[in-house]
Amino acid sequence: MSLEEIYNNANLSPEEIALMPKYIDSSYDFYDSSAFEKLFQYFAFDGPVRMPYGTAKARTGEPDVWIIEYLENRN
Numbered sequence: 001m002s003l004e005e006i007y008n009n010a011n012l013s014p015e016e017i018a019l020m021p022k023y024i025d026s027s028y029d030f031y032d033s034s035a036f037e038k039l040f041q042y043f044a045f046d047g048p049v050r051m052p053y054g055t056a057k058a059r060t061g062e063p064d065v066w067i068i069e070y071l072e073n074r075n
Helices: 003-009 014-024 034-046 063-072
Strands: none
Touching: 003 014, 003 034, 014 034, 014 063, 034 063
């Protein structure tokens, strides 16, 4: 699945999509963004690729880091 498909399936707005390269490059704070909320919902509950439960609960990993790393590997 392409980044564009992920972003569309997670219902990111055009503005949020435009900021994603900056989030991925760590120039902007992803955790406090609306894009994080939508992508977290998508990967933790709705999407075909599921974030590990412990990471979603922030017990064994950080959900924002998991999302960014997953998206980086899609480039």
